[in-house]
Amino acid sequence: MNKVCVIGAGSTRYGKLSEGIVELAVNASREAIKSAGIEVRDVQYAFISNVFGVADKQVHLAPVIMSDLGIANVPGLTVESACGSGSIAFREAYANVAAGFYDVVLVVGVEKVTHTGTARSTTLFSYCSDFFYEGGNGVSFPGLFASMARAYMHKYNASEEDLALVAVKNHEHGLLNPKAHLRKRITVGDVLESPPVASPLKLLDCCPFSDGASAVILASEEYAKSHGLEYVEVIGSGRGASPATLQDREDITTIPSTRAAAQQAFKQARIEPKDVDFAEVHDCFTIAEIVDIEDLGFFPKGKGVEAVRQGITRLGGELPINPSGGLKSKGHPIGATGVGQVVEVYEQLLGRAGERQVKGAEIALTHNFGATGASCAVHIFRRA
Amino acid sequence: MNKVCVIGAGSTRYGKLSEGIVELAVNASREAIKSAGIEVRDVQYAFISNVFGVADKQVHLAPVIMSDLGIANVPGLTVESACGSGSIAFREAYANVAAGFYDVVLVVGVEKVTHTGTARSTTLFSYCSDFFYEGGNGVSFPGLFASMARAYMHKYNASEEDLALVAVKNHEHGLLNPKAHLRKRITVGDVLESPPVASPLKLLDCCPFSDGASAVILASEEYAKSHGLEYVEVIGSGRGASPATLQDREDITTIPSTRAAAQQAFKQARIEPKDVDFAEVHDCFTIAEIVDIEDLGFFPKGKGVEAVRQGITRLGGELPINPSGGLKSKGHPIGATGVGQVVEVYEQLLGRAGERQVKGAEIALTHNFGATGASCAVHIFRRA
Incomplete structure (x- = not known):
């Protein structure tokens, strides 16, 4: 099992934002890549954390984000686990790097919901509860x-x-x-x-309710050391x-x-x-x-x-x-x-x-x- | 890297189905578990493959499915990558077992959309394209x-x-x-x-457009062998x-x-x-x-x-x-x-x-x- 570390991090402001879901994710990703001191093309795999892409009419986010970053050949996927999506995407990225599948993995979490309004956001979010027993009964x-x-x-x-x-x-x-x-x-x-x-x-x-995106770059410790990068150990x-x-x-x-x-x-x-x-x-x-x-x-x-x-x-x-x-x-x-x-x-x-x-x-x-x-x-x- | 195999598989019928998204996933999972010759409680982790849970008002599917299976303590997550979600969820489950994080992992893919009708399904599906350039322009x-x-x-x-x-x-x-x-x-x-x-x-x-669910159980080859299970190697x-x-x-x-x-x-x-x-x-x-x-x-x-x-x-x-x-x-x-x-x-x-x-x-x-x-x-x- 390889040691895993975080070599870069970036984030947009959180709030009621005017940017769309893809732009938010790309902006946070670019900042994370820059802070890591690596090139965009060094990214080998990507985990996108997102729950309600439908609210901004875009699911299947990885190819769109990777294409906008200029690395359309880099595979990715979206992870969803309600409000816990980000840490669970991070966990899966960690597993991939620890196992040696990839050396450099981007994890970017993004959400864009405030434009739907408080009532619609509340309804969407209630789909994260057990809707039959909870949200569907007004809880x-x-x-x-x-x-x-x-x-x-x-x-x-x-x-x-x-x-x-x-x-x-x-x-x-x-x-x-x-x-x-x-x-x-x-x-x-x-x-x-x-x-x-x-x-x-x-x-x-x-x-x-907020919009925003945050991104981190995970790498094997060996990669970080051999490239002389600053990092935090997981x-x-x-x-x-x-x-x-x-x-x-x-x-x-x-x-x-x-x-x-x-x-x-x-x-x-x-x-x-x-x-x-x-x-x-x-x-x-x-x-x-x-x-x-x-x-x-x-x-x-x-x-x-x-x-x-x-x-x-x-x-x-x-x-x-x-x-x-x-x-x-x-x-x-x-x-x-x-x-x-x-x-x-x-x-x-x-x-x-x-x-x-x-x-x-x-x-x-x-x-x-x-x-x-x-x-x-x-x-x-x-x-x- | 551990050798990984498929020890069980199950599926609902595919079609315009009356069951809800959770019931479909649970039925396929039960069949897969039964075919594997293991107990439900032997499952250690679960990958759910799903794109439009919102269409049936349920995202955050893992806890709901695990609770209905009677193993609420088993962690899981949803993987989405449009129509490729199932194989990509399988890939991530494979990575987890290969790396030794878990010995027995359930992968269940499910979709429930036909009740929304052909026009609404087409619209939802178009969110899987790059919506700004493709779906949003009517393609x-x-x-x-x-x-x-x-x-x-x-x-x-x-x-x-x-x-x-x-x-x-x-x-x-x-x-x-x-x-x-x-x-x-x-x-x-x-x-x-x-x-x-x-x-x-x-x-x-x-x-x-179909509704339906399919499930497979992945295990380390060592687990399959030591439990005398029939399997297919990945x-x-x-x-x-x-x-x-x-x-x-x-x-x-x-x-x-x-x-x-x-x-x-x-x-x-x-x-x-x-x-x-x-x-x-x-x-x-x-x-x-x-x-x-x-x-x-x-x-x-x-x-x-x-x-x-x-x-x-x-x-x-x-x-x-x-x-x-x-x-x-x-x-x-x-x-x-x-x-x-x-x-x-x-x-x-x-x-x-x-x-x-x-x-x-x-x-x-x-x-x-x-x-x-x-x-x-x-x-x-x-x-x-």
Whole structure:
């Protein structure tokens, strides 16, 4: 099994963007290729992460993106696993490089949905739930995560103010990220007074619908070394799955796929959660971040909320969570999100994260899931 | 690199079906698992091949299918590469098993579109072309393949009757396949007199829109042997790509992705095209099959049409092509097609193909592409 590393990363701004899906993906890919210090023609294979290409009338994205990049002879494919597509595409690219099928692989995640409007986007996104049992009965994702929030608040004595603290923190981080969608300082009061979406979740507990693209270049360590490239090592990769519906889970204050993926990634990396310097986790709603940081093993069950209260997860704290701003502030172009997390890790571990730099960071973790965590991938990275 | 084999295969009927997308996928998966002689819980990972889940309001299919199979803890993902999705999902599953990530992997391809009607299906499918240059200007796939047909007929002196012979042959084969969509004997006259779709292609030169699902189980050879399972070896796997649009290709009587994928697969398998006993190829339109069998190296350029005239590619001929009936008669549920080809190979090489058995077949090839061949995968199999 070859050692695998990330040699380049690039991203568009996240937000309501005017570019089409292909242009977004090409722009992020070009930036990643440039940052790697390789030529476009050095790319041997490509994974595209995308969920709703139909919204911009383009599926079968790999040939179109490769043709626009000028490397029409390079094969690729699209990977979809709802909001977890990016990390799962990354996982498959990792597998291909680790196995020696390719030395240099492009992973580009992209989504373009905001032009369809909030109602249509919500409907499309609900196809990511088990539509027969959930979306089709009117339970879209805010409602599902609201159920998780209620259960968590009841079981662990947490409050709506606690959830709001996650939003406030991630908006603080996002202010330092020039590519973030929502760059706006907010207070706990702002969150609590924002319009209810699905009680107890208010508008500012929810991540936005975003467009955007992020790309990374994976390579074998041998390739990176022999070409004298800067890189970040991938030291652990894990996949997990949960029952598709919330109703089929024994406990909705935890996500089984996160626990399985994290266990596998930590085992491979031969490190413990305490060794991680910062993490990018899946905070589609404020409650999700609290559940994530417990399931990842950073805090005992029910204690994640205490860590948030104490500021442990803020930039400058003991374990910064989502220094990029997370889905909440940086934005959530669903196919791009998991790849964007790796972009953040690459920039942080190479010391290029500017104002939001996590000082001295050596080990980082990314966590990204689909739907209410029915699919998940976790990756662990180390500064080379 | 571990040796990889196919230990089980299953398929629904192809056609206008009443079942939903999840039920179709679950039914094919159950049949594949049963044929393998393993338990459902032995499956470790799953690749879903699907293009238009949105048409049946369900994407993020892996968790839903796994949950319905009773193995909600098994991770999976969806692979999309237009009509080539099935073979490309198979390729990625192959890579995972070859690399030793998993021992037993399910690949299930599924599509459910006919309920949207012919016009809506045509529109959706056109998103698989480069929509900005092709579909968006009204050039859907019949028009694109009609251009290829005109160019081929002009360059190699082929006729509309020659194209019709491919349809007649594949319908003859499909009559012997109980799961085929169009089980109806047709004559050259029927084809020539069928309504024009995009001249020179008539209705009977085109494959149908189909619903359906096909599934196979991949395993390491070590697993198959140690469990005493019957299997078929995967001895070659190749990927190729072409410029997304026809207008960007130097010659539209050949498909570059087929040539690249075939070259790679033959090299790995260490065999020559002449060693292949039969092949399942991508005959979305009659012209495609003729171009395919030349690009795969079975016949020199311009001579495929002569092979068709001579009956070489019929069951009982020297090199049967599409004994299953192919996309033309068996049907084309686009996400399932490439997986269904492997189902046919599995059944043929194990001598279970009934009336359409290719006698003494030991080596078989599958060829499946997306759109006008912008993406392609070729696999070669050997009876163990």
